[in-house]
Amino acid sequence: MANILNKSPLAPDHFPNIRAIDGVRFSSVAAGVKYKGRSDVMLAHLSPGSTIAGVLTTSATRSASVLNCQEKLGQLSDEGAAIIVNSGNANAFTGKIGTEAMHAVVDAVSEKLSLSPDRVFSASTGVIGEMLPADRIIVKLDDLVRDLSDYGIKEAARAIMTTDTYAKGAFTEVQIDTKTVKIAGIAKGSGMIAPDMATMLVFLFTDAKVPQQDLQFLLSEINQSTFNAISVDSDTSTSDTVLLAATGMSGVSVTEETEEFKAGLHSVMRDLSHLVVRDGEGASKFVEIEVCRAQNDRDAKIHAFAIANSPLVKTALAGSDPNWGRIVMAIGKSGALADRDRIKIWFGDILVATDGFVAPSYMENNGAIYMQQSELKITVDIGLGQGRFTAWTCDLTHQYVSINADYRS
Amino acid sequence: MANILNKSPLAPDHFPNIRAIDGVRFSSVAAGVKYKGRSDVMLAHLSPGSTIAGVLTTSATRSASVLNCQEKLGQLSDEGAAIIVNSGNANAFTGKIGTEAMHAVVDAVSEKLSLSPDRVFSASTGVIGEMLPADRIIVKLDDLVRDLSDYGIKEAARAIMTTDTYAKGAFTEVQIDTKTVKIAGIAKGSGMIAPDMATMLVFLFTDAKVPQQDLQFLLSEINQSTFNAISVDSDTSTSDTVLLAATGMSGVSVTEETEEFKAGLHSVMRDLSHLVVRDGEGASKFVEIEVCRAQNDRDAKIHAFAIANSPLVKTALAGSDPNWGRIVMAIGKSGALADRDRIKIWFGDILVATDGFVAPSYMENNGAIYMQQSELKITVDIGLGQGRFTAWTCDLTHQYVSINADYRS
Numbered sequence: 001m002a003n004i005l006n007k008s009p010l011a012p013d014h015f016p017n018i019r020a021i022d023g024v025r026f027s028s029v030a031a032g033v034k035y036k037g038r039s040d041v042m043l044a045h046l047s048p049g050s051t052i053a054g055v056l057t058t059s060a061t062r063s064a065s066v067l068n069c070q071e072k073l074g075q076l077s078d079e080g081a082a083i084i085v086n087s088g089n090a091n092a093f094t095g096k097i098g099t100e101a102m103h104a105v106v107d108a109v110s111e112k113l114s115l116s117p118d119r120v121f122s123a124s125t126g127v128i129g130e131m132l133p134a135d136r137i138i139v140k141l142d143d144l145v146r147d148l149s150d151y152g153i154k155e156a157a158r159a160i161m162t163t164d165t166y167a168k169g170a171f172t173e174v175q176i177d178t179k180t181v182k183i184a185g186i187a188k189g190s191g192m193i194a195p196d197m198a199t200m201l202v203f204l205f206t207d208a209k210v211p212q213q214d215l216q217f218l219l220s221e222i223n224q225s226t227f228n229a230i231s232v233d234s235d236t237s238t239s240d241t242v243l244l245a246a247t248g249m250s251g252v253s254v255t256e257e258t259e260e261f262k263a264g265l266h267s268v269m270r271d272l273s274h275l276v277v278r279d280g281e282g283a284s285k286f287v288e289i290e291v292c293r294a295q296n297d298r299d300a301k302i303h304a305f306a307i308a309n310s311p312l313v314k315t316a317l318a319g320s321d322p323n324w325g326r327i328v329m330a331i332g333k334s335g336a337l338a339d340r341d342r343i344k345i346w347f348g349d350i351l352v353a354t355d356g357f358v359a360p361s362y363m364e365n366n367g368a369i370y371m372q373q374s375e376l377k378i379t380v381d382i383g384l385g386q387g388r389f390t391a392w393t394c395d396l397t398h399q400y401v402s403i404n405a406d407y408r409s
Numbered sequence: 410m411a412n413i414l415n416k417s418p419l420a421p422d423h424f425p426n427i428r429a430i431d432g433v434r435f436s437s438v439a440a441g442v443k444y445k446g447r448s449d450v451m452l453a454h455l456s457p458g459s460t461i462a463g464v465l466t467t468s469a470t471r472s473a474s475v476l477n478c479q480e481k482l483g484q485l486s487d488e489g490a491a492i493i494v495n496s497g498n499a500n501a502f503t504g505k506i507g508t509e510a511m512h513a514v515v516d517a518v519s520e521k522l523s524l525s526p527d528r529v530f531s532a533s534t535g536v537i538g539e540m541l542p543a544d545r546i547i548v549k550l551d552d553l554v555r556d557l558s559d560y561g562i563k564e565a566a567r568a569i570m571t572t573d574t575y576a577k578g579a580f581t582e583v584q585i586d587t588k589t590v591k592i593a594g595i596a597k598g599s600g601m602i603a604p605d606m607a608t609m610l611v612f613l614f615t616d617a618k619v620p621q622q623d624l625q626f627l628l629s630e631i632n633q634s635t636f637n638a639i640s641v642d643s644d645t646s647t648s649d650t651v652l653l654a655a656t657g658m659s660g661v662s663v664t665e666e667t668e669e670f671k672a673g674l675h676s677v678m679r680d681l682s683h684l685v686v687r688d689g690e691g692a693s694k695f696v697e698i699e700v701c702r703a704q705n706d707r708d709a710k711i712h713a714f715a716i717a718n719s720p721l722v723k724t725a726l727a728g729s730d731p732n733w734g735r736i737v738m739a740i741g742k743s744g745a746l747a748d749r750d751r752i753k754i755w756f757g758d759i760l761v762a763t764d765g766f767v768a769p770s771y772m773e774n775n776g777a778i779y780m781q782q783s784e785l786k787i788t789v790d791i792g793l794g795q796g797r798f799t800a801w802t803c804d805l806t807h808q809y810v811s812i813n814a815d816y817r818s
Contacts, residue, residue, distance in 0.1 A: 060745075
């Protein structure tokens with residue numbers, strides 16, 4: 001168990017100042033699911049009329065909660081809703097017993113809050129393949145309901161951490177027709193996550209009034225360029241869950257075409273996705289990889305992730321090695337269209353390769369100096385079309401191996 | 410530059426005793442392409458009537474030599490042939506200058522051996538993106554031609570090493586209609602290969618008489634279950650080359666249907682492919698991953714490589730951690746068909762997971778003891794069909810990060 005991890009060197013200074021969102025209340029508690037001496041269960045309660053959208057992992061071995069959320073998303077209801085989340089146990093690959101444990105928790109929340117079970121969403125994060133001690137969560141529900149507060153979001157962000165080295169939150173306000181709409185979110189995740197841990201979880205809240213279909217459209221679309229554009233180690237969790245709830249309490253109506261809202265939601269989701277990468281296991285560098293002029297957007301994404309996920313590129317980054325040959329290698333192996341002689345590569349503003357060879361102006365020493373930084377940008381011009389995609393990743397360090405190989409055994 | 414690497418703990422005791430193959434002669438020389446004080450160029454000369462088959466990397470950024478070999482393979486000729494190989498420089502992503510350097514070497518060999526250029530195959534392995542000093546090779550050709558010998562294969566295997574920690578060879582004899590046919594091979598490779606290095610190179614020789622089309626068919630088919638079934642770090646080289654030459658000097662005719670020959674070639678190719686994995690960068694464990702009862706063979710291969718390439722699985726292996734949850738994760742993310750409740754997983758003979766949960770008989774301590782070994786077998790039964798595939802890989806250790814991050818920078 002990764003008990004004592006130092007805060008990531010890429011962590012932000014502090015948790016943001018998140019204002020209360022009308023219609024959303026939070027509470028958290030130490031239920032002892034696995035960890036001792038820290039909170040590990042959060043409850044979010046949403047007022048009647050809230051709409052909820054979600055995107056979930058596509059893993060074929062997804063967890064009981066993911067399968068259950070999948071069934072519930074898209075159903076329309078005027079009721080309130082709740083989100084119950086525990087850390088310390090992923091309740092994934094736990095067979096029928098795991099499904100029963102998930103239902104026990106959901107049903108208990110439904111009863112305590114007088115909601116239909118279809119309005120209770122759950123998520124679990126932690127060890128795969130161990131029985132979820134549902135009773136420990138259920139016995140704390142009275143406390144959780146009693147403690148619900150407009151201001152509990154920061155503690156909720158802490159309760160869902162597993163081996164994260166800091167709590168992750170983001171907030172923005174957008175002006176729509178002179179009125180203010182708030183958008184807030186919390187996230188957890190730092191890889192497929194350390195010893196036995198699995199999952200990225202993201203919970204987003206707004207007081208905008210958004211029809212369920214519009215909410216789902218916005219979430220799915222923005223997810224493509226935020227959470228689906230990050231990679232720590234190329235391993236997809238069994239439990240990845242992103243839920244977005246809109247309470248409507250601001251009285252401001254928003255549709256899938258409201259550009260101000262879209263921009264605000266994008267900024268909160270992008271911030272949270274970057275916070276996950278910055279807490280990547282063992283990460284010492286935050287790296288943006290922009291691929292442009294690929295045959296199409298799909299090819300650009302394939303190239304970007306081939307670079308972002310290459311162990312040889314990631315170890316070179318860890319060593320501050322301006323090893324552009326490995327980027328060429330990754331483009332070559334990706335399977336997406338490329339022509340050696342049209343590829344251009346930049347480190348920051350430094351042109352490194354062009355015309356199928358190292359750029360005449362490039363000096364290795366400049367590349368080496370650039371690579372020393374902890375925030376890097378690699379740009380690749382494929383030179384074939386208009387496709388583009390930006391991915392974010394981190395490096396692969398000794399610390400990653402230590403976290404994932406040296407504990408537990 | 411990875412100057413001093415200790416011999417892999419998974420290395421074999423010694424280079425095998427490879428008997429001379431009629432019609433094939435070898436020489437090697439220290440040309441100083443990059444390394445000092447060691448041989449770095451090999452020449453193989455093949456007698457008239459030899460047929461040659463090859464499989465080459467599909468990378469979109471493949472090297473000049475790979476592109477050139479591609480053009481020449483499949484051409485019929487009664488002439489002899491030659492293979493010229495250098496280490497220390499991959500001549501990949503070197504633009505038009507690189508293509509010219511490759512032609513200069515090929516043309517010089519063609520002239521020295523009175524062969525048409527179409528019968529001279531070349532390969533380069535080493536740094537990507539640096540100019541190949543063709544002159545240093547060409548000036549040594551007289552020595553190489555003079556030194557050609559029936560017994561130079563072991564030295565040739567040494568000359569093509571980059572950061573390999575040992576020379577790799579394999580040999581077998583097969584009886585066909587009471588006559589003996591010899592099959593020999595050498596290989597180099599230990600990942601996409603350490604700092605700036607790229608390539609797996611394999612050269613196979615036999616004195617069987619095999620029509621070119623049959624030879625190509627056999628090589629391509631057996632390649633699927635040998636070299637295309639291994640992975641050290643999921644990174645595909647720009648220069649991977651496997652060439653197979655048949656001199657016919659044994660007088661034994663072989664077609665694509667000669668089972669004895671097929672079995673012998675398979676054994677040499679499998680041995681060499683395992684030798685590459687055993688020299689995987691930083692490897693401390695050799696791991697066989699057998700996936701059976703997948704929907705089809707293609708799905709089985711996707712599952713096997715999802716497991717073999719997962720950084721979380723590979724670091725767990727490095728830590729001797731019986732972390733079967735990560736195998737479940739890898740199956741889930743692979744994209745190939747799986748049903749959580751039908752998957753079975755074994756470590757060696759130990760049933761670990763079944764019916765969507767940990768096996769009732771499984772004891773973590775037994776898994777932990779099994780994982781201490783340096784040769785591991787993981788079996789996964791998908792429970793859906795008849796598809797099967799076996800992949801071989803190694804673990805992801807601190808040493809891998811050291812080799813790839815700590816040098817050069």
